[in-house]
Amino acid sequence: MNKKLFYINSEMEPFTSVPGQSKFSVDIPLGLQEKGNDVRCLMPKYGFISERKYILREVIRLKDISFDFEGKHYSCSAKSAFLPKSRLQVYFLENEEQFGDLNNLLFKSKNGRFLLDNDFRFAFYSLAAIKMLPNLFWFPNIIICNGWTAALVPFLIKQLASEDKNLSKIKTIYLTNSLNTDLVFDYKNLPYKDETLSNIKALNLNQIGCKYSDATIVI
Numbered sequence: 001m002n003k004k005l006f007y008i009n010s011e012m013e014p015f016t017s018v019p020g021q022s023k024f025s026v027d028i029p030l031g032l033q034e035k036g037n038d039v040r041c042l043m044p045k046y047g048f049i050s051e052r053k054y055i056l057r058e059v060i061r062l063k064d065i066s067f068d069f070e071g072k073h074y075s076c077s078a079k080s081a082f083l084p085k086s087r088l089q090v091y092f093l094e095n096e097e098q099f100g101d102l103n104n105l106l107f108k109s110k111n112g113r114f115l116l117d118n119d120f121r122f123a124f125y126s127l128a129a130i131k132m133l134p135n136l137f138w139f140p141n142i143i144i145c146n147g148w149t150a151a152l153v154p155f156l157i158k159q160l161a162s163e164d165k166n167l168s169k170i171k172t173i174y175l176t177n178s179l180n181t182d183l184v185f186d187y188k189n190l191p192y193k194d195e196t197l198s199n200i201k202a203l204n205l206n207q208i209g210c211k212y213s214d215a216t217i218v219i
Helices: 024-034 118-131 153-160 205-212
Strands: 004-008 038-044 065-069 072-082 089-094 142-146 171-176 184-186 202-204 215-218
Touching (some): 004 024, 024 038, 089 118, 118 153, 118 184, 153 171, 153 205, 171 205, 202 205
Parallel strands (some): 004 038, 171 215
């Protein structure tokens, strides 16, 4: 039976080119689509991505995605395009404050160090990815969370399932290709507190992704 699959990640060729990640971020959803599944992808709209070159189009129902995060109200939007030379649909989540000024290293400064606000940025991204689903009028059977930037999605799905019965039906798969031992997430930045994490100062994002997802795939 074919499935509706939402592939959440942070980079895809040719929109971005982060070594080791952006290529299989394309190969995997294309392969799943070829098997007859309804596959849709999501990535951030970084400021350096050319809307004209890749023909990004506005989606009216995705122009105002509103939600509260850490006591503050946020609004974001999403545009749509097709992966070049394919019929794979890619949504680009827009928020100028979080993604507009990032360079093509995405998570690092020019000196190669990880940005200090990565945890907040991708907690925001993970929550926004879930909040856009009602606006999309499309709920997937499975969300594939590609890498540490989407590691909080399984946790948030379980936290929000009581608010929306459509979310309670979604299964999550956490996909990782690296231990990412340097990527520590402070639980205090979680948009929803969890008793099982409250006594732990920090966790590696892979630990969070594995703990809350329904399945984990290591490449």
